[in-house]
Amino acid sequence: MAAGDFLSGVELISPLEFAKAKIEAVQEYSLLAARSVANLFKKPVYWGDIVQQADLIGVGSLPIVVLTGFSIGGSLALNSANTLQRFGSLSLIGQLVAVGMVTELGPIITGLMVSGRNASGMASELGSMIVTEQIDAMRALGTDPTKKLVTPRVASTVFMLFFLTIISDACGLAGGAAVSTLMFGVDWHQYWNSTWQTLVFRDVFTGLIKPVLFGFIISTIGCYYGISARGGTQGVGRATTQAVVASSIVIIVIDFFVTRLIMTVFGYH
């Protein structure tokens, strides 16, 4: 098959057009994200929808967050124990698990889990509504879809991810405790005492500011890809995949910069 035949069905766009499309997408996303927050201060606020979404996102995600949190905490303890044993510092295992879970792994793992479950759900739900003209119908009936659909999802994801992360952290510490005491014979009280002593305000602050940002990222990206879906069921499928991939990548990248920023603010090197 000649190269010409191979490329005959491919639509090539100029780099300029490509760049314009990407900048336009960023602009549309930024406007949607800003409106989703501004809507909280404009009537009507759909409290009923916020509570319903909080139930779907928060309570619905609880089992996976508990399970992954416990497993990650256990794995962290398992891997750390080998290294610490070589230096005879197994008693430090509680400190290592606590700092690792609370500042980094708890928020990241919870964010990625909720992203996989809910960014995809939001994109597919809103995408289906777009392709079946339900969003147009809502606008035609005099209701702002960003107020009715986007703002409740953003508010409830931010709120619930905060508490899900706390639960994940607690489960991670419990997982670490189970591995440390049952497999490596670390004293239960020593483990929890060192955990408690290690955590300082900066660690807790870092661990709790991240889920707020991650919740905002997950919900706004999920809603943006849903509302931008075009091209029928195939377009909805594409939007769903893109929402999960984009929100996961942004969470991981933003995590690095937030960590660095907080370290700078607290003068920690």
Add this chain to the structure above:
Amino acid sequence: MAATPTSVDSAVRREGKPADPIVIFENVSIEFEGKTVLDGISFQLARGASKAIFGVAGAGKSTILKLALGLLKPDAGTIYVLGEQVTAMKEDDLFELRRKIGIVFQESALFDSLTVRDNVAFRLMEEGKISEEEIDKRVREVLSFVELDHTMDKLPSELSGGMRRRVAIARAIITQPEILLYDSPTGGLDPVTSTTIIELIVKQRDVYKTSSLLVSHRLQDAFIMATHYFDRKSNRMQPLPPGSRAEVPMSFVVLREGKVIFDGDAHELARTKDEYIREYIS
């Protein structure tokens, strides 16, 4: 603002003179991805009148309805609806205006996660000033108008295509809007169901004197509208007596390649010498 509850036997008194244009399109153009869909079209819809818009698939018929509602912005031209310049309004202001307009979408566009009752009551629930008892009463009344009062608790997926279209009509008329926009209301339906839908549209026109824009590629639907009236005594659509067609405020617009090539009544349409239109209506 809560609308007054109405019944089939109580026609709504509309404000304004009958001949006042309620929708005005002036040199409206729009293109999608470099393709011109509407190219400087102009027409008016008089208060209390109905206008059917025809054209082949992709002629921009549905686009006209979305432009009238402000769901799309034209590239050029001006649109007035109910005296407001839609083309110059912000989205927040458009939500207010849209509450005075009802639309029936081509594929009904019912909210698939809500029951028929909640779909029909959507506007009333959004207004938030009406009691649940009053909402139920109004929903029953309007569902009875479209003869679907037994479907209150069903989901849209449990209804046939024709029933979904009738629920969409019920949702559009529950607040007795001043204008109704119908986007291919009979598209994809069998002839019997199509006639039922057209009868409902005629009923709405003659009982409530609602102005309407109807988009269709089925010429027979509009001809039925132009040659029939709704008889409130028999509660059925009846053919107009011979010689009384001018009493039905019904006109036609035909689109071709983004331009309006005909704007007139049924009599003028039947007498046109334009080859394209003659072929279209034959």
